[in-house]
Amino acid sequence: MSMEQVSANLAFGGVQGVYKHASAATGTDMTFSVYVPLHADGAKLPVVWYLSGLTCTHANVTEKGEFRRACAELGLIFVAPDTSPRGEGVPDDAAAAYDFGLGAGFYVDATQPPFDRHYRMWSYVTEELPALIAGNFPADMSRQSIMGHSMGGHGALTIALRHPDRFKAVSAFSPIVAPGQVPWGEKALAGYLGDDRSAWRRHDAVALIEDGARVPGLLVDQGTADQFLEQQLRPELLKAACEAAAIPLTLNMREGYDHSYYFISTFMADHLRWHAGRLGAGTR
Amino acid sequence: MSMEQVSANLAFGGVQGVYKHASAATGTDMTFSVYVPLHADGAKLPVVWYLSGLTCTHANVTEKGEFRRACAELGLIFVAPDTSPRGEGVPDDAAAAYDFGLGAGFYVDATQPPFDRHYRMWSYVTEELPALIAGNFPADMSRQSIMGHSMGGHGALTIALRHPDRFKAVSAFSPIVAPGQVPWGEKALAGYLGDDRSAWRRHDAVALIEDGARVPGLLVDQGTADQFLEQQLRPELLKAACEAAAIPLTLNMREGYDHSYYFISTFMADHLRWHAGRLGAGTR
Numbered sequence: 001m002s003m004e005q006v007s008a009n010l011a012f013g014g015v016q017g018v019y020k021h022a023s024a025a026t027g028t029d030m031t032f033s034v035y036v037p038l039h040a041d042g043a044k045l046p047v048v049w050y051l052s053g054l055t056c057t058h059a060n061v062t063e064k065g066e067f068r069r070a071c072a073e074l075g076l077i078f079v080a081p082d083t084s085p086r087g088e089g090v091p092d093d094a095a096a097a098y099d100f101g102l103g104a105g106f107y108v109d110a111t112q113p114p115f116d117r118h119y120r121m122w123s124y125v126t127e128e129l130p131a132l133i134a135g136n137f138p139a140d141m142s143r144q145s146i147m148g149h150s151m152g153g154h155g156a157l158t159i160a161l162r163h164p165d166r167f168k169a170v171s172a173f174s175p176i177v178a179p180g181q182v183p184w185g186e187k188a189l190a191g192y193l194g195d196d197r198s199a200w201r202r203h204d205a206v207a208l209i210e211d212g213a214r215v216p217g218l219l220v221d222q223g224t225a226d227q228f229l230e231q232q233l234r235p236e237l238l239k240a241a242c243e244a245a246a247i248p249l250t251l252n253m254r255e256g257y258d259h260s261y262y263f264i265s266t267f268m269a270d271h272l273r274w275h276a277g278r279l280g281a282g283t284r
Numbered sequence: 285m286s287m288e289q290v291s292a293n294l295a296f297g298g299v300q301g302v303y304k305h306a307s308a309a310t311g312t313d314m315t316f317s318v319y320v321p322l323h324a325d326g327a328k329l330p331v332v333w334y335l336s337g338l339t340c341t342h343a344n345v346t347e348k349g350e351f352r353r354a355c356a357e358l359g360l361i362f363v364a365p366d367t368s369p370r371g372e373g374v375p376d377d378a379a380a381a382y383d384f385g386l387g388a389g390f391y392v393d394a395t396q397p398p399f400d401r402h403y404r405m406w407s408y409v410t411e412e413l414p415a416l417i418a419g420n421f422p423a424d425m426s427r428q429s430i431m432g433h434s435m436g437g438h439g440a441l442t443i444a445l446r447h448p449d450r451f452k453a454v455s456a457f458s459p460i461v462a463p464g465q466v467p468w469g470e471k472a473l474a475g476y477l478g479d480d481r482s483a484w485r486r487h488d489a490v491a492l493i494e495d496g497a498r499v500p501g502l503l504v505d506q507g508t509a510d511q512f513l514e515q516q517l518r519p520e521l522l523k524a525a526c527e528a529a530a531i532p533l534t535l536n537m538r539e540g541y542d543h544s545y546y547f548i549s550t551f552m553a554d555h556l557r558w559h560a561g562r563l564g565a566g567t568r
Contacts, residue, residue, distance in 0.1 A: 009546035010509070016546055066350050068549070225294070262293035262300055265352070 001132050006031065012072040013038040016062065021132060025124040026085035027117060032129065033058040034137055035078040037071055046143035046168075046279040047077045047133065048272065051125065051159075053150030053174075054184070055103045057082050061149075066265035067272060074276040077139055081125055083151065085118040093191075099184050100191055106179070107155030108203050110192035119192055122203075126159055145169035145275040149264055150228070151176055151184070153220075157205035157238075161213035169278035171219035171271045173264050174226055177238035178206040184232050209241040217248040219274050221267045223257030285416050290315065296356040297322040300346065305416060309408040310369035311401060316413065317346040318421055319362040321355055330427035330452075330563040331361045331417065332556065335409065335443075337434030337458075338468070339387045341366050345433075350549035351556060358560040361423055365409055367435065369402040377475075383468050384475055390463070391439030392487050394476035403476055406487075410443055429453035429559040433548055434512070435460055435468070437504075441489035441522075445497035453562035455503035455555045457548050458510055461522035462490040468516050493525040501532040503558050505551045507541030 153175020179185020368389035437459020463469020
């Protein structure tokens with residue numbers, strides 16, 4: 001698998017790179033970013049995956065996430081994929097809405113035409129891109145964790161719940177925790193997976209927990225001034241599911257914070273330290 | 285003087301705001317950003333001015349500068365103005381080049397038509413906007429400092445050199461130190477101020493120092509991989525001028541760093557700590 005370096009900038013002693021490759025999973029070119037801290041020759045570093053929210057590309061967190069200082073201190077590789085396939089022939093939402101189609105892949109493999117051809121973000125993020133990372137970066141793939149924001153929080157939670165042996169930690173900012181019960185999720189899962197709601201449960205964190213999936217613990221930060229809190233995010237559903245399943249959940253309700261990267265950047269270092277502790281990484 | 289709040293987001297415990305007002309200096313609407321850390325009721329905080337480089341608006345540093353954590357810790361207000369007037373009737377470079385006109389005001393009051401009507405960034409940044417900040421934010425205007433990047437480094441250096449009683453500290457990332465001797469500066473100063481080079485000296489940090497202007501000290505960070513280093517920035521000219529004038533200059537040549545915000549964000553906290561020390565601010 002080959003990839004092309006789009007850019008590389010020194011930052012906090014490491015390299016913030018942006019890369020492009022022809023994806024077999026999506027049938028399109030895909031762009032992603034990777035931050036690799038300064039490290040000893042031959043060293044392999046743990047990998048933190050960051051999945052972005054609706055409307056985002058790799059660029060939003062790369063520019064606004066303020067993760068590099070902590071990743072440099074803790075020795076963490078930080079990988080940020082795109083949120084959907086893009087390019088000629090990739091179908092979008094019929095009305096070009098922001099919450100379906102381009103920028104809104106929802107981390108599923110679509111089964112419904114015309115989306116089933118390119119919208120295969122689950123396979124891309126869980127299989128193809130990890131292989132590319134393992135082959136091209138100094139990544140210790142035995143030490144991976146995953147986090148995300150909003151739609152990407154949904155992605156991180158569902159991927160971690162379905163890969164309990166792969167990810168040593170999972171956390172989220174303002175995640176969609178129960179897509180089967182909220183408008184964003186209902187639109188996306190119906191559009192990509194069809195109307196049979198039983199097929200949605202494998203892409204719904206709360207449903208996965210109800211159906212027996214487990215992780216050793218969860219960290220979630222949620223702003224109380226988030227405009228999407230009550231209708232789309234509903235962290236109380238995750239709290240109830242975790243309590244019923246005895247999954248330790250740290251749910252930090254952050255007074256006055258909203259849904260933006262101003263919120264994410266404020267608590268990013270806290271999340272990375274939490275991941276580092278579970279990845280056996282630490283201040284060097 | 286009235287202003288309108290465009291946005292306000294909680295970040296690192298403080299408020300990152302963006303504001304718009306009708307500027308008398310430029311005869312246009314002007315947009316700027318201000319970060320105000322959490323502070324006690326009635327407290328007044330020192331103010332750090334940040335002047336941006338070519339092509340930028342207030343938004344670049346606001347999104348990518350990674351200054352909020354340090355400002356919150358140190359109790360510093362951070363003000364980021366735009367780099368030129370904008371809007372209907374504001375003339376641009378004849379060829380719409382990036383290095384003159386819109387996004388390239390060079391922090392001077394233009395004397396040459398058609399630019400003399402709106403391009404009055406010197407008056408805007410040194411008089412009008414400070415009065416607006418003093419009147420609308422919890423700012424201790426007896427404790428101000430200034431910094432900038434590239435063209436904004438030029439602005440910060442020249443403004444500090446000409447206001448030695450106002451600014452307690454000045455620093456720059458990759459500044460244009462001698463616009464009268466480099467292509468960017470020659471184009472801009474000729475275009476805004478005319479061909480008489482004697483009028484340029486008051487907008488040229490090296491010339492100002494040669495002509496007797498003084499600051500108590502200077503901090504400059506410069507990447508060695510900066511594509512503009514040799515032709516446009518030439519920190520060796522500032523070094524020679526400071527040596528001849530006995531101005532203490534800390535010039536950090538940063539191996540492998542470029543001209544981008546990846547470089548700026550890496551060393552932003554160092555600069556803010558340096559400012560805080562001279563502003564009598566500190567970790568609370």
